[in-house]
Structures are given as structure tokens and as C-alpha cells.
Amino acid sequence: MKKDFHIHIVDDDASVRESLKALIGGEGYGVSCYASGQNFLDHSNGVSGCVIIDLKLIDMNGLALQRALITQQAEVDVIVVSAYGDIEHAVESMRLGAVDFLEKPFDPEQLLNRLDHLAHAADAAGRLQRDARQRAALIDTLTPREKQVLSGIVEGQANKEVAADLGISARTVETHRVHIMQKLQANSLAHLVRIWLEASARKEPIAEAS
Known part of the structure; x- marks a missing residue:
């Protein structure tokens, strides 16, 4: 070993x-x-x-x-x-x-x-734990607003719905979404959601923007 x-x-x-x-x-x-x-x-x-x-x-x-x-x-x-x-x-x-x-x-x-x-x-379980730590750390690199947008995305909201909830434009939401995908190294929406799910076992709820 x-x-x-x-x-x-x-x-x-x-x-x-x-x-x-x-x-x-x-x-x-x-x-x-x-x-x-x-x-x-x-x-x-x-x-x-x-x-x-x-x-x-x-x-x-x-x-x-x-x-x-x-x-x-x-x-x-x-x-x-x-x-x-x-x-x-x-x-x-x-x-x-x-x-x-x-x-x-x-x-x-x-x-x-x-x-x-x-x-x-x-082993496999250990690798999963390490991956979860890394996913959680990546999510911590997001700004408070990006975390709010991510929260809406993983809940299945469309850009317009996220925009309405946050009081911002759909274009701004799309810009945040692009930045989130880049920071979390996600290559698709499904991959983005999977990253969040893998990290959720270690993370507390996504923080609210101040």
C-alpha cells in the first residue's frame, strides 16, 4: 500500500x-x-x-x-x-x-x-472524498453573486427566472453563468450540476450575496 x-x-x-x-x-x-x-x-x-x-x-x-x-x-x-x-x-x-x-x-x-x-x-471511496473537497474548493472561488446564480441554475431555473429573482438582467445572468462554467471547469450544464452535487456533501448551503 x-x-x-x-x-x-x-x-x-x-x-x-x-x-x-x-x-x-x-x-x-x-x-x-x-x-x-x-x-x-x-x-x-x-x-x-x-x-x-x-x-x-x-x-x-x-x-x-x-x-x-x-x-x-x-x-x-x-x-x-x-x-x-x-x-x-x-x-x-x-x-x-x-x-x-x-x-x-x-x-x-x-x-x-x-x-x-x-x-x-x-481507493475509490478516498478518491470520491478528495474530488468532493476539490469541488467544494472550486465553488469557494465564486463571488457571492455567482453563487446566487449557481443556486438558481442547480434548482433548474432558466436565465430569465434567475434574473427576475435577483433583480438583474438575463444578459447579466448569462455572463455570470459563463464565468461560473470557466471557474468550475464545467463543459456542460449537466457537468456543472454534477460538480455542485459532488461538493454538496461537504458544503453548507450556498451563501447569500452581501
Whole structure:
């Protein structure tokens, strides 16, 4: 199981990368290390397993790397680690689909236990859970108004009906709909609805526009 579940470490501190590689590799996992977020993105096509991301990278925020992986629909679980952990970053990383947020220095056994759990969950059910997290994270990239339009769409309303409910023009609704399709990477109305349904198990009701 472990040999089939690859771990990717993204940290700009060489000593941290090497210590994590020794720790995780010693448990039988395959491990790859990357010194920057862009370095990982350059090699992220087709990757799987789990990526451990440091929040403060030399070239980008770890949350920005999470968002890039969501856009790529990368088939990886994400663990974010930080020496400057706070509630705001922890919550945001989890909203973006991270399975855990660990504050440095963290208990090595805690990390290994989490990886062991993920490795054993890397089956069909585990993939469905990861896909749901990614779908939910994509929906969080929508503006409040786009979420209102999406709500009308998934309820089966036509553009004119959504427009009447929101007090905007049908043309504006269509513009929002195009943006929603682009952000959620949906190629059809049916695909758009399926994305929402896949995310709904993790999401609370779509937020109202302020």
C-alpha cells in the first residue's frame, strides 16, 4: 500500500526537506522533494498521492499553490505545514481542501499516522472524498453573486427566472453563468450540476450575496 502512495514535499528549507524525506522514506513511502511551489507545479502533471506544502514558500504562498493544484484538478491529498500557523490560515487551507494543517514543530508520529490513513484510503471511496473537497474548493472561488446564480441554475431555473429573482438582467445572468462554467471547469450544464452535487456533501448551503 505505502509503496503505491507517493509523498511530495514542497519546502524551501533544504534541511526540512531532507529530514522529512528521511522520516517518511523510512516508513516505506516513495518521496520526492521540491524547493519551490513553481518547481512542484512544473512536475505536477499526472502526480498522485499526497503533497506536504509549507505555508511560507520562497516564491508563493502555500495557499496559492493549493489553488493552483485545484485549478489543475491534481489528484493529490494536501497537508499544509507552517511555523507561523494561525486560525485564519488553517481555516482557509481546509476550505481549499487540505486534509490537515500542522504547526511546526509537529509530532512526527502525527504526520506518519495521517499519511498511513491517507494511504489506506487511496481507493475509490478516498478518491470520491478528495474530488468532493476539490469541488467544494472550486465553488469557494465564486463571488457571492455567482453563487446566487449557481443556486438558481442547480434548482433548474432558466436565465430569465434567475434574473427576475435577483433583480438583474438575463444578459447579466448569462455572463455570470459563463464565468461560473470557466471557474468550475464545467463543459456542460449537466457537468456543472454534477460538480455542485459532488461538493454538496461537504458544503453548507450556498451563501447569500452581501
